[in-house]
Amino acid sequence: MRLFAAVLPPADAVAELGTAVDGLRGMPVPAQQPLRWTDPSGWHFTLAFYGEVAEDAVPELSARLERAARRTDPFPLSLHGGGRFGDRALWVGAAGDVRALRMLAERALAAGRRTGAAREEHRGYRPHLTLARASGDTDLAPYAAALDGFAGRDWTVAELCLVRSRLPVSGVAGERPRYEVVERWPLGGPRVEGD
Numbered sequence: 001m002r003l004f005a006a007v008l009p010p011a012d013a014v015a016e017l018g019t020a021v022d023g024l025r026g027m028p029v030p031a032q033q034p035l036r037w038t039d040p041s042g043w044h045f046t047l048a049f050y051g052e053v054a055e056d057a058v059p060e061l062s063a064r065l066e067r068a069a070r071r072t073d074p075f076p077l078s079l080h081g082g083g084r085f086g087d088r089a090l091w092v093g094a095a096g097d098v099r100a101l102r103m104l105a106e107r108a109l110a111a112g113r114r115t116g117a118a119r120e121e122h123r124g125y126r127p128h129l130t131l132a133r134a135s136g137d138t139d140l141a142p143y144a145a146a147l148d149g150f151a152g153r154d155w156t157v158a159e160l161c162l163v164r165s166r167l168p169v170s171g172v173a174g175e176r177p178r179y180e181v182v183e184r185w186p187l188g189g190p191r192v193e194g195d
Helices: 011-025 055-070 098-114 141-147
Strands: 002-007 045-052 075-085 089-096 129-133 155-157 159-166 178-186
Touching: 002 055, 002 098, 011 075, 011 129, 011 141, 045 098, 055 098, 055 159, 055 178, 075 098, 075 141, 089 098, 089 141, 098 155
Parallel strands: none
Antiparallel strands: 002 045, 002 159, 075 089, 075 155, 089 129, 159 178
C-alpha cells in the first residue's frame, strides 16, 4: 500500500480555502501550461511519506503512529498565506502552533524509520497543503502572491491520520490520485507506561 501520515483540515477550513482557490482559478494561465488543481477532498498536510509499505508492516507502523499521536497534545492551526515550489507546485501554508506540527511530523517520520517504511528525511520541514501542480514554465508567482493575505480560521488539530494514496491507472487525462484514511488516532490522551 502507498501510505503517508497526515493532518487533515476540518471541512469548514477546507470550504473557506475553497472560496479563495475559486478566485485563483479565474486568473489567466497560458493554454499550453494549464494548472492541475488538487481536489479539496484530498487536501492535507503530509507529515511523512512512506511510499509502498508491505501489508504485514502496517500493524507495527500503526502502533508506532498511535504512540506518536498519544505523545502529542492537540494544538491550534490555521491555513495561512501561500507559496510555491519553483514553478512546479502552488501551496497554502500554516499558522498557529507550527512547532507542534513539525514535532508531530518528526514523530511520524521516526515511526516510519523504525518500521523500515520511511522514504524521506525532513530537510527543513515546511508545512504546506498543495493546491495545484504545473509542468513546464508556468509562472506561479502571481498565484502565490494572491494567497499572501489569506488567513483561515483557527482550528484544533486533534488527530493523526494514516492515509492510503491510490494513483491513477486508467490513463484518463485529468484523473487524480484518490486518498482514503486507513486509520485515525486522537492526539494526547493518557500515557502508557514505557512511552
